[in-house]
Amino acid sequence: MKILLSAIVAVALGWAGHAGAQTAADAAVPRYDHIVVILEENKDYAQVLDPAVAPNIAGWMKQYGSATRFYGEVHPSEANYVALLGGDTFGIHDDDAFYCKPGQADPNCPHAMQPGYPDHTAHAPSLGDQLQHAGLSWKAYLEDLPEPGSLAANAGSVAPGVPLNIATALYASKHSGFVNFESVQTAPDRAQHLVDFKALDADLAANALPSFALIVPNQCNEMHGLFGPKTPEGCSIAQTLPLIRRGDAELGKLIGEIQATPAWRSAQNVAIVITFDEGRGDDRQGCCSVTPAAPSNYGGGHIPTLVITNHGPRGLADDTPYNHYSLLRTIEDAFGVSEHLLRANDSEHGVVPMVKLFAVRRSPPWCGVLPLLCGKP
Numbered sequence: 001m002k003i004l005l006s007a008i009v010a011v012a013l014g015w016a017g018h019a020g021a022q023t024a025a026d027a028a029v030p031r032y033d034h035i036v037v038i039l040e041e042n043k044d045y046a047q048v049l050d051p052a053v054a055p056n057i058a059g060w061m062k063q064y065g066s067a068t069r070f071y072g073e074v075h076p077s078e079a080n081y082v083a084l085l086g087g088d089t090f091g092i093h094d095d096d097a098f099y100c101k102p103g104q105a106d107p108n109c110p111h112a113m114q115p116g117y118p119d120h121t122a123h124a125p126s127l128g129d130q131l132q133h134a135g136l137s138w139k140a141y142l143e144d145l146p147e148p149g150s151l152a153a154n155a156g157s158v159a160p161g162v163p164l165n166i167a168t169a170l171y172a173s174k175h176s177g178f179v180n181f182e183s184v185q186t187a188p189d190r191a192q193h194l195v196d197f198k199a200l201d202a203d204l205a206a207n208a209l210p211s212f213a214l215i216v217p218n219q220c221n222e223m224h225g226l227f228g229p230k231t232p233e234g235c236s237i238a239q240t241l242p243l244i245r246r247g248d249a250e251l252g253k254l255i256g257e258i259q260a261t262p263a264w265r266s267a268q269n270v271a272i273v274i275t276f277d278e279g280r281g282d283d284r285q286g287c288c289s290v291t292p293a294a295p296s297n298y299g300g301g302h303i304p305t306l307v308i309t310n311h312g313p314r315g316l317a318d319d320t321p322y323n324h325y326s327l328l329r330t331i332e333d334a335f336g337v338s339e340h341l342l343r344a345n346d347s348e349h350g351v352v353p354m355v356k357l358f359a360v361r362r363s364p365p366w367c368g369v370l371p372l373l374c375g376k377p
Helices: 002-018 024-028 055-063 078-086 127-133 197-205 240-259 324-334
Strands: 034-040 065-067 138-142 154-157 169-172 212-216 270-276 305-309 316-318
Touching (some): 034 240, 034 324, 078 324, 127 212, 127 324, 197 240
Antiparallel strands (some): 270 305
């Protein structure tokens, strides 16, 4: 209970300390009922433009909205997830487990003896804390999570007899994001927020998506890939094109299921964001409050990001520089949360909301009742 109360106090202080003046751009972001973010892995912008390799992504880029200058914060993966959900990388620049601390001897903390090693648990508020404070709901749908609320580092070996580790696990906590936050780790209702794809299927069937949903496919289906014995077809980390094809096909299924819900066809505003954590490991391009000299916030490469909305722009290519801090700020604005977490509040250094991509087209009042007459997908 003492830990939980400390976390609550930290959340309150965090919001009070990082509230910034709302800009005209923030005020221009429309209110949204549901925002779904699907996170993919390790692909540069140019790698997914070919319709022969990623036909779904290439098609959505033309049909909906594309951020043509969107960047990660750092390499490798983990800190980019944390940046999206907390507004900072908190010094993380490796894929060690969320519970790792300096000097910790643990096979999932291989870098813990290095100088300057950070606590991998963020003692700061997350987007989830903000939403709950505003009376809104959120879930992270994590494919192959072993059980609701699990704090496993890795889970779901690709085949019987294959040792379970970060290179062979279908589920990897380095790709979950929310689990890095103390307020999530200690939450008594954690099992209601960290769930698997069975829960996603059930919520889609019941038209019961939360206000905010983070969807993370497993390492075979998110374009990351695995290596070692018995790696499934199209999942080898050494074969880029089959990985992209597999991930693109999985995205096609997910988007189709979301667009089949009554919410998508209603007058509610719904957005699906497809983004990536980082680009290639040698690509250090970045923008928007990154600090090139910092080991944990120097720029994670040029990555694809699409915004698919039920009432928003069509055929839009937005060349404004954005990153995960920009996306976090936009989500906060879209849910009426005026406090922007940490670097999401750094408008002085180019962090701005994605207004063009989240704009809502004006529709006749009957569209909510007869959407087919309005030409809505």
